[in-house]
Amino acid sequence: MSVLEIRNLSKSFGAVQVSRDISLSVAARQCHALIGPNGAGKTTLIHQVSGVLRPDAGRVLLDGRDITADPIWRRARAGLGRTFQITSVLPSFSVRENVALAAQAKAGSSMRFFAPAAAEAGLNRCADSVLERIRMADRAGVLAADLSHGERRLLELGIALAGAPKFLLLDEPMAGLGRAESLRLGDILEELRREIPMLLVEHDMDAIFRLADTVSVLVEGRVVARGTPDQVRADPAARAAYLGDGGSGGAAGGAA
Numbered sequence: 001m002s003v004l005e006i007r008n009l010s011k012s013f014g015a016v017q018v019s020r021d022i023s024l025s026v027a028a029r030q031c032h033a034l035i036g037p038n039g040a041g042k043t044t045l046i047h048q049v050s051g052v053l054r055p056d057a058g059r060v061l062l063d064g065r066d067i068t069a070d071p072i073w074r075r076a077r078a079g080l081g082r083t084f085q086i087t088s089v090l091p092s093f094s095v096r097e098n099v100a101l102a103a104q105a106k107a108g109s110s111m112r113f114f115a116p117a118a119a120e121a122g123l124n125r126c127a128d129s130v131l132e133r134i135r136m137a138d139r140a141g142v143l144a145a146d147l148s149h150g151e152r153r154l155l156e157l158g159i160a161l162a163g164a165p166k167f168l169l170l171d172e173p174m175a176g177l178g179r180a181e182s183l184r185l186g187d188i189l190e191e192l193r194r195e196i197p198m199l200l201v202e203h204d205m206d207a208i209f210r211l212a213d214t215v216s217v218l219v220e221g222r223v224v225a226r227g228t229p230d231q232v233r234a235d236p237a238a239r240a241a242y243l244g245d246g247g248s249g250g251a252a253g254g255a256a
Ligand SMILES: Nc1ncnc2c1ncn2[C@@H]1O[C@H](COP(=O)(O)OP(=O)(O)OP(=O)(O)O)[C@@H](O)[C@H]1O
Pocket: 013, 018, 036, 037, 038, 039, 040, 041, 042, 043, 044, 045
């Protein structure tokens, strides 16, 4: 069964239709990547899944439950994790505190039976296990304000993971990262993807070919090609529309 299912989503801004009858589904242990030229409507689609925007038509289902009308917080509580859209890092708190606060927000009232010291120890344990996963255990005590851009991105992922998501929305996680930082984040996402299914919008084609099981190519709000990374790389419609290269160059050509 699909963990995330998007059925026939459509969205217009005034006279401009930005999502045109888009359907896609992501099963457990799958990474579905969304690629397309600037302005194709990728972020608009992610916003409709996360709840930032309401679609004009169509439905979004998480674990089979219709969440189309749910506000952002209810989607988060239902297990929809997202990163890299709303900056959630608190600069004057340490890395561990940032993750522990996110874990506390997730735990909510279930913590009320514990003495404060025990609750704090539990949150710190949770934070430390997240920091291991994002390979930032050695930065636990550093103020978030003192992190590099790449580390801040990792911390944003850690904050999302502290919410124990059952699905992750990743909107251009590699944007602005250097080569080494992209590879590091790619390693972490590769480990995570078999555990938490994800919808990934990304321009970094190396990351797409490394992480995605399925790729959908969006052009002018419509899915024009879909398949494995290799199938999409060979698809004439994808090459013509997204790569704009007649088959010889462009982003996927570069990754080939
Ligand atoms: N709130 C809005 N009001 C009006 N038009 C919008 C709004 N948000 C996005 N658009 C338009 O919708 C189209 C799709 O934008 P969107 O940001 O979803 O594309 P994208 O594929 O994510 O692009 P990029 O790769 O550059 O991030 C663009 O033409 C954009 O100008």
